Amino acid sequence: SAVISQKPSRDICQRGTSLTIQCQVDSQVTMMFWYRQQPGQSLTLIATANQGSEATYESGFVIDKFPISRPNLTFSTLTVSNLSPEDSSIYLCSVEGLVIEQFFGPGTRLTVL
Amino acid sequence: ELKVEQNPLFLSMQEGKNYTIYCNYSTTSDRLYWYRQDPGKSLESLFVLLSNGAVKQEGRLMASLDTKARLSTLHITAAVHDLSATYFCAVDIYGGSQGNLIFGKGTKLSVKP
Numbered sequence: 001s002a003v004i005s006q007k008p009s010r011d012i013c014q015r016g017t018s019l020t021i022q023c024q025v026d027s028q029v030t031m032m033f034w035y036r037q038q039p040g041q042s043l044t045l046i047a048t049a050n051q052g053s054e055a056t057y058e059s060g061f062v063i064d065k066f067p068i069s070r071p072n073l074t075f076s077t078l079t080v081s082n083l084s085p086e087d088s089s090i091y092l093c094s095v096e097g098l099v100i101e102q103f104f105g106p107g108t109r110l111t112v113l
Numbered sequence: 114e115l116k117v118e119q120n121p122l123f124l125s126m127q128e129g130k131n132y133t134i135y136c137n138y139s140t141t142s143d144r145l146y147w148y149r150q151d152p153g154k155s156l157e158s159l160f161v162l163l164s165n166g167a168v169k170q171e172g173r174l175m176a177s178l179d180t181k182a183r184l185s186t187l188h189i190t191a192a193v194h195d196l197s198a199t200y201f202c203a204v205d206i207y208g209g210s211q212g213n214l215i216f217g218k219g220t221k222l223s224v225k226p
Contacts, residue, residue, distance in 0.1 A: 045213055
């Protein structure tokens with residue numbers, strides 16, 4: 001299975017600022033994804049991070065709010081811009097392994113004041 | 114739009130009892146995932162079900178998939194306290210190797226002595 005790390009593990013941010021979350025995988029993977037888990041809720045896919053091209057966003061998520069980078073096959077970043085309290089969530093990256101399983105990182109817990 | 118519905122959303126069990134969690138989805142998909150999430154933790158992959166009639170077992174948990182009925186079940190046998198967690202099913206929305214998952218709302222399981 002892939003080993004995934006995320007930084008930071010948690011942060012408290014002020015309204016109107018931005019937070020960039022890093023996701024690092026210990027092996028090269030084709031597919032990387034970013035999910036949001038709002039308090040007490042299920043997970044919602046934000047976007048697919050494509051290496052060498054723009055991310056593919058799901059309905060309700062836009063690049064201006066959630067810019068994503070994918071510079072290589074082991075790393076991606078998600079920025080949550082112009083923060084509001086409604087952005088307080090856990091953000092998780094995930095990758096698809098060789099045998100179709102999808103593995104999740106430890107998550108980044110964001111609190112916006 | 115693909116919808117994934119789990120029931121029950123909350124389940125309180127006594128140790129030693131059996132129970133089943135149900136996961137219905139609204140459109141054709143050939144991949145279904147079950148995950149476990151402990152409080153404050155990320156998601157742990159339990160099962161990936163890839164074909165109609167697939168059955169997988171790990172310890173006290175057994176998952177099955179009926180693609181014709183668009184139904185997966187997670188059966189718990191002789192529950193123990195350590196199984197207390199939230200269980201999510203998820204369906205691949207595009208099939209093939211796209212890896213984008215739509216999650217159910219989760220079933221919060223509490224196993225009491």
